[in-house]
Amino acid sequence: MAADLLGKFLVIQTEVGRIVGEINEVESYIGQKDPACHASVGRTPRNEVMFWEGGHAYVYFTYGMYHCLNIVTEKSGFPSAVLIRSIIPVEGTDLILNNRRKSSRSAKISPKNLTNGPGKLCQALQLNRHHNGLDLTKSNQFFLLDSGKKITNFKRTPRIGISKGKRLKWRFYY
DNA sequence: TGAATGATCACG
């Protein structure tokens, strides 16, 4: 389930070094019956990747200025993904700092607000639509790493920033 | 609380 991703490491190998972050906040978007899921309207060019086999990256552009990273979770043909909302920098913090300064217009960038939001962590890892559809199980540049941690004490709340499906408590964090 | 800012999709 989605909460299994909590505590896992997200690793990206860039030209100038490696960035590793520990996933500490996720949200589930599951199937066409979930009104907040992008695939609830059916298969479109935008949500195509959600229909793929689990393990692919679904990166989309929203609000005219931000990207969000999801990991596809289910079988091919069944649209579902987990939105990575936040990570904790583990390695390459200096690179993250550079990337955030490059991408954000905000003057204030502190250790606390480096990667604590879906738009921000995409800036931190320099993710864009080129990463959309990448197979994380096959790539050696961008993948998940089991940290050995098992997070069982996570919290569970409604998802953030959506207008439909607010009743479902599918946001997990610790 | 609302501005920034542009892709996406339905409609016809």
Place this chain on the structure above:
DNA sequence: GTGATCATTCAT
């Protein structure tokens, strides 16, 4: 084409 909506962030 048009208009509504949007899984956000930041400053006021």
